Every structure is written in C-alpha cells, then in structure tokens.
Amino acid sequence: MFDHLPSHVAGLTCVLCGASFTDPMTWACPHCGPSSRMDVRYRPAPADVLARFASRPFDQFRYRELLPLPLGAELPPIQVGGSPVSSAARLAEWFGVAGAFVKDDGRNPSASTKDRPSAVAVVLAKAAGAERVVCASTGNAASSLACLAASMGIPATIFVPKRAPAPKLAQLRIFGARVLRVDADYDTTWELSQRIATRRPWFNRNCAVNPYLVEGKKTISLELADQLRERIPDWVAVSVGDGCTYAGVVKGLEEAHAVGLIPRVPRVLGVQAEGAQPLVRALDGDGVLHVEPAETVADSIAVGHPRNFVKALWAARRNGGRFVPVNDAAILEGMRQLAQLAGVFAEPAAAATVAGVREAVARGIIPANATVAVLVTGNGLKDTATALTAVDGPEDVPADEAAIEARLG
Ligand SMILES: *Cc1c(COP(=O)(O)O)cnc(C)c1O
Numbered sequence: 001m002f003d004h005l006p007s008h009v010a011g012l013t014c015v016l017c018g019a020s021f022t023d024p025m026t027w028a029c030p031h032c033g034p035s036s037r038m039d040v041r042y043r044p045a046p047a048d049v050l051a052r053f054a055s056r057p058f059d060q061f062r063y064r065e066l067l068p069l070p071l072g073a074e075l076p077p078i079q080v081g082g083s084p085v086s087s088a089a090r091l092a093e094w095f096g097v098a099g100a101f102v103k104d105d106g107r108n109p110s111a112s113t114k115d116r117p118s119a120v121a122v123v124l125a126k127a128a129g130a131e132r133v134v135c136a137s138t139g140n141a142a143s144s145l146a147c148l149a150a151s152m153g154i155p156a157t158i159f160v161p162k163r164a165p166a167p168k169l170a171q172l173r174i175f176g177a178r179v180l181r182v183d184a185d186y187d188t189t190w191e192l193s194q195r196i197a198t199r200r201p202w203f204n205r206n207c208a209v210n211p212y213l214v215e216g217k218k219t220i221s222l223e224l225a226d227q228l229r230e231r232i233p234d235w236v237a238v239s240v241g242d243g244c245t246y247a248g249v250v251k252g253l254e255e256a257h258a259v260g261l262i263p264r265v266p267r268v269l270g271v272q273a274e275g276a277q278p279l280v281r282a283l284d285g286d287g288v289l290h291v292e293p294a295e296t297v298a299d300s301i302a303v304g305h306p307r308n309f310v311k312a313l314w315a316a317r318r319n320g321g322r323f324v325p326v327n328d329a330a331i332l333e334g335m336r337q338l339a340q341l342a343g344v345f346a347e348p349a350a351a352a353t354v355a356g357v358r359e360a361v362a363r364g365i366i367p368a369n370a371t372v373a374v375l376v377t378g379n380g381l382k383d384t385a386t387a388l389t390a391v392d393g394p395e396d397v398p399a400d401e402a403a404i405e406a407r408l409g
C-alpha cells in the first residue's frame with residue numbers, strides 16, 4: 001500500500017509485546033503471530049498543532065497531523081465527520097446523572113461512523129493508485145465504502161453473503177458498487193473475498209487487521225474533545241462489535257489530551273448486546289476471548305468473534321474502561337428514550353449505548369454526579385423495521401371530522 005510511512009508517522013507498535021516496526025506493511029507482529037494487532041504511532045505533534053487544527057474546516061481531516069495519510073493526499077469532496085454535539089438535560093435526568101451530551105454521528109454521508117475509516121481507506125487507495133476497493137460486509141462498512149469510493153471516482157466491489165438485507169443492498173447498488181452475492185454465510189464470504197482481493201491490485205477495506213483504517217475511528221473523539229474542551233464529560237459511551245471503534249475512541253481521547261484539547265481523559269464505557277458479549281465476559285473474567293454465537297436485534301454489533309479483541313482489551317485496560325451488556329428490550333427502550341428525550345433517531349446498535357449508560361448507572365459504575373457523552377454511531381433510518389417494533393402503530397381513523405374529533409376527545 002505505501003512504500004514508506006508518511007514523515008509524521010513514527011512507526012507501528014505491536015499492542016501485545018510493544019515491539020516497533022517501520023515497514024508500513026507489517027500488520028501482524030513477527031513475534032506474536034496473526035492474532036496480534038498493530039497501533040500507529042506518531043511523532044510528537046508540532047507546537048502549533050491546535051492552531052493548525054483551528055485553521056481548517058470542522059471535519060475529520062482537520063486532525064491530519066494525527067492521521068496516517070501521505071501529506072498532500074487527495075481528500076474526498078464530501079464532508080466526513082464534523083457531526084454535531086448537543087446537550088441533553090432530559091436524557092441526563094432519565095439516566096440519573098448530572099449532565100449528558102449526544103454526538104450524532106448518524107449525520108455522516110452514508111449515515112454511520114463507518115464513514116470515518118472508509119474515508120481513510122479511499123484516501124490511501126487513491127494515493128496508492130489502487131484500481132479498485134473491495135470489502136466483504138452486509139452492513140455499514142460496505143455501504144460506507146461504496147459511498148466514499150463513489151465520491152472519489154474509485155470502483156468498488158462488495159462481497160455480500162446470501163442473507164444480505166434488502167435496504168443495505170439498495171444503498172450499495174445506488175452508490176454504483178459491483179455487488180457479488182455469494183451463495184454462503186458471512187464467514188465463507190469474508191474468506192473468499194480476502195483470497196480473491198489479495199491476488200489483485202485492489203485495496204482491501206476489511207478493517208480489523210489494517211492498522212490505518214481504524215485511525216479514522218478515533219476522529220469521533222478528537223471532534224468531541226474539540227467541541228467540548230473543558231466541558232469534556234467524565235464518561236464517554238460507545239457500542240462494541242469487533243472492538244475497533246472502542247479502541248479508536250480511547251486513543252482519540254488520549255491524543256486529544258496529549259495535544260491539549262482537553263484537560264483530562266474520560267473513561268470509556270463499552271456497551272455490548274446481551275446476545276453477543278464476548279468482550280464483557282473477557283474483561284470481567286479471565287481476559288481470554290471465548291467466541292460465541294451472536295443473537296441480537298442490533299445487527300451492527302452482532303459479533304460473536306470480535307476481530308479487534310486484543311486492541312479493545314488493550315485500550316480498556318489503559319483507560320480504566322468498563323463494559324456492560326444490555327438486552328434487546330433495553331435497546332428498543334434506549335431507542336425510544338434517545339428519540340423522545342433528545343430528538344435523535346439511532347439504529348439499534350447505536351441506541352444500545354443509551355441503554356448501556358442507564359445500566360452502568362444502575363450498577364454504580366457511573367456515579368450520579370458524573371457527566372456522560374453518548375456516541376450515536378448510526379442513523380435510525382438504516383433499520384426502520386426494528387424501530388417499528390419499539391413503538392405502537394398509528395391510530396387508524398376514518399376520513400370523518402366528527403369521528404376524529406370524538407377520538408381526540
Ligand atoms: C460497526 C458499528 C459499531 C461497532 O464498531 P466495532 O468497531 O465493530 O466495535 C457500532 N455501531 C454501529 C452503528 C456500527 O456500524
């Protein structure tokens with residue numbers, strides 16, 4: 001992908017043993033093997049880095065000293081990141097905490113946080129002269145890659161398993177991606193796409209092993225820090241599937257603190273669905289991953305085998321972070337409360353975060369005098385079928401004024 005690291009990047013560090021490498025393609029540690037993950041390390045930021053940030057538009061590329069992109073690389077023409085933060089007093093009251101903020105990252109080009117790593121992917125693909133970008137997914141990663149690739153004029157091929165849901169196929173096809181629907185499940189589809197892509201001059205966005213893409217995810221925290229500064233809350237909550245987002249959120253807060261955007265690093269609450277909680281079990285138990293079947297309405301975090309387990313655990317230990325599980329009924333309740341108390345419509349995986357904060361308060365993990373920020377990682381219009389199960393239907397009335405008046409009382 002690169003011949004050499006950009007000059008502001010110091011190297012790649014193994015999250016298991018701490019060994020450092022300067023070959024940009026060392027993605028697994030030669031000492032620790034294929035389950036290891038690499039973390040991008042930067043040279044110390046220039047003294048005027050905050051002024052540089054402030055001189056740029058408010059989007060994720062504002063923080064380019066902290067992104068692993070070649071200097072002068074072509075950026076997407078559509079805005080990625082720069083999502084709004086609002087304060088949510090009534091939601092805070094429902095949580096039972098002193099204050100709450102909501103960062104609505106569903107307001108991204110393809111309506112999820114996945115646009116952040118996808119934007120990094122297409123910038124790197126373009127800089128490397130890749131003929132095509134490729135990934136295997138039915139979810140937000142795929143629709144996001146299709147969207148960002150279209151914006152840069154790069155062809156995209158997406159492998160989807162047979163069961164791919166119609167709304168997501170619609171997003172993929174309308175963005176012009178070539179969609180190969182494989183007569184198999186997700187795991188087989190993923191393996192096939194890996195083997196086929198590596199034989200071709202294609203850029204592979206299958207995220208968990210590529211150390212650069214996850215750097216895009218941390219920009220959600222850099223922005224939060226930039227938006228709130230000394231009002232940065234005590235806790236930041238985010239939902240967890242593969243664990244890339246969690247690790248990125250922690251890293252972004254640490255870097256925001258290091259460059260002086262915020263006075264302290266908040267603790268990060270990871271929220272998993274009760275039907276898919278390998279990270280909860282590992283962090284509260286022996287620190288070992290036990291792969292489990294995944295069953296939850298929150299499809300974007302229905303992950304029984306988290307591919308970035310080691311990085312998420314590494315980040316949680318450093319941060320003093322905690323994980324909690326929430327069941328599907330609580331997720332639907334979280335979706336209603338977030339919408340009705342804060343005016344934000346979240347897809348189930350993102351609404352799980354709201355349920356998780358409530359659970360963490362009930363367990364005494366988050367104290368009543370704390371402040372919290374909820375990261376909403378995907379828009380509710382992505383999955384209206386599930387949203388409709390969270391609420392009653394409309395009241396059917398005849399086209400008759402008197403009858404409607406009588407109903408209204
Ligand atoms: C992918 C995703 C997550 C979780 O991110 P991971 O890196 O898989 O842990 C959370 N919410 C939404 C909406 C997502 O698409």
Ligand SMILES: [Zn+2]
Nearest residue numbers: 014017029032
């Ligand atoms: Zn190692």
